[in-house]
Amino acid sequence: MQDPQAQPAIVRDRPEKSRFEIALDGHRAVAIYEHAPGVITFVHTLVPDELQGNGLARQLVLAGLASARERGLAVIPRCPVFAAYMRKHPETHDLLAPEGRALLGL
Numbered sequence: 001m002q003d004p005q006a007q008p009a010i011v012r013d014r015p016e017k018s019r020f021e022i023a024l025d026g027h028r029a030v031a032i033y034e035h036a037p038g039v040i041t042f043v044h045t046l047v048p049d050e051l052q053g054n055g056l057a058r059q060l061v062l063a064g065l066a067s068a069r070e071r072g073l074a075v076i077p078r079c080p081v082f083a084a085y086m087r088k089h090p091e092t093h094d095l096l097a098p099e100g101r102a103l104l105g106l
Helices: 056-071 080-088 090-095 098-103
Strands: 012-014 019-024 027-036 039-046 074-077
Touching: 019 056, 027 056, 039 056, 039 080, 056 074, 056 080, 056 090, 074 080, 074 090, 074 098, 080 090
Parallel strands: 039 074
Antiparallel strands: 012 019, 019 027, 027 039
16 A cells, blocks of 8 residues: 555556556556547546555546646546546636537536
8 A cells, every 4th residue: 555655656658558557556547548639538547446545546637637738639538537527627627628528517
């Protein structure tokens, strides 16, 4: 289990596997995405039970959204974790593709 005082885990984009991932304590937390021209769709986030409670899902969301912003990609948050975060954080709404806005009811 990660020490609460430890630095944030390292999030890596693994485009060959279409996911962002955190490897920690022999386990992997992942945010799976699909990429199309100009758009990234986040479809699923999985944090193994052994890594729950360490804020890893949030770190994956933050890394995924930062990457989308840096690359000029619009976001479709099909993953409930990404959708919930974006719904609560209006500062991310400018990233939403029209389909993403519709998903969030905006």
